[in-house]
Amino acid sequence: MAPLALPDMAALFPSDKPVFEKDSCDVVFVLGGPGAGYGKGTQCALLVQDYGFVHLSAGDLLRAEQDRAGSQYGDLIRQYIKDGLIVPQEVTIKLLENAMSEAYANPPNNDAWKSGKGRFLIDGFPRKMDQALMFDKVIVQNSLVLFFDTSDEVMVERVMGRAKTSGRADDNVESLKKRFVTFRETSMPVVEYYKEKGLAVVVDASPSTDVVYAEVKKVLAEKLHI
Numbered sequence: 001m002a003p004l005a006l007p008d009m010a011a012l013f014p015s016d017k018p019v020f021e022k023d024s025c026d027v028v029f030v031l032g033g034p035g036a037g038y039g040k041g042t043q044c045a046l047l048v049q050d051y052g053f054v055h056l057s058a059g060d061l062l063r064a065e066q067d068r069a070g071s072q073y074g075d076l077i078r079q080y081i082k083d084g085l086i087v088p089q090e091v092t093i094k095l096l097e098n099a100m101s102e103a104y105a106n107p108p109n110n111d112a113w114k115s116g117k118g119r120f121l122i123d124g125f126p127r128k129m130d131q132a133l134m135f136d137k138v139i140v141q142n143s144l145v146l147f148f149d150t151s152d153e154v155m156v157e158r159v160m161g162r163a164k165t166s167g168r169a170d171d172n173v174e175s176l177k178k179r180f181v182t183f184r185e186t187s188m189p190v191v192e193y194y195k196e197k198g199l200a201v202v203v204d205a206s207p208s209t210d211v212v213y214a215e216v217k218k219v220l221a222e223k224l225h226i
């Protein structure tokens with residue numbers, strides 16, 4: 001594949017200020033190992049329902065862009081996802097900014113958003129240090145990171161279960177192995193970085209949905225006072 005010229009970050013985000021103001025939104029990053037099937041998705045759905053969060057999945061946004069007719073990044077995204085690698089941040093951060101702006105333009109009809117403060121769950125992002133630092137600088141500072149922790153065995157089992165129906169090009173043993181390497185080497189340092197900043201909370205994702213959700217609610221009350 002011919003190397004593709006990516007837009008320059010400075011050209012994409014010319015302002016020296018973040019696009020959104022910290023006071024105008026709570027951004028919660030939701031991270032976990034490969035395979036959302038072990039409960040991360042379910043927890044996000046509950047949070048949307050009960051707290052009025054807008055849920056943005058970086059992986060879903062990338063897959064939508066990949067399939068969008070006329071996208072210049074389709075092939076690039078497809079290749080990175082298949083190889084379990086992190087797509088260059090320019091693409092992902094721009095997609096997130098577009099989706100966030102769209103939410104402000106058409107806010108959900110709930111009390112949280114009516115009060116003027118946006119609430120975002122950003123799922124599966126940031127997975128690489130450059131993304132974490134850049135999001136902070138050009139989009140907005142996040143308020144919290146929820147890290148859903150579980151064993152490798154559970155992750156593999158769930159992804160391979162999902163593979164039967166997901167139709168995803170990366171739900172196979174080959175891609176999964178690569179995703180695990182990326183997770184350990186590239187994404188875990190991001191979680192460690194947020195832990196050191198006191199912004200990340202580890203939630204054990206192994207118990208039942210109800211038990212995990214009770215824990216998540218406690219964390220939101222403590223950290224975000226919501």
Ligand code: UDP
Binds near residue numbers: 037087
């Ligand atoms: N991905 C990426 N940047 C991101 C998020 C996802 O490049 O910020 C890519 C990466 O290749 C990853 C894939 O999208 O392996 C699938 O991510 P998703 O979160 O959908 O899958 P999960 O790991 O939750 O099963």
Ligand code: MG
Binds near residue numbers: 036059123
């Ligand atoms: Mg996901």
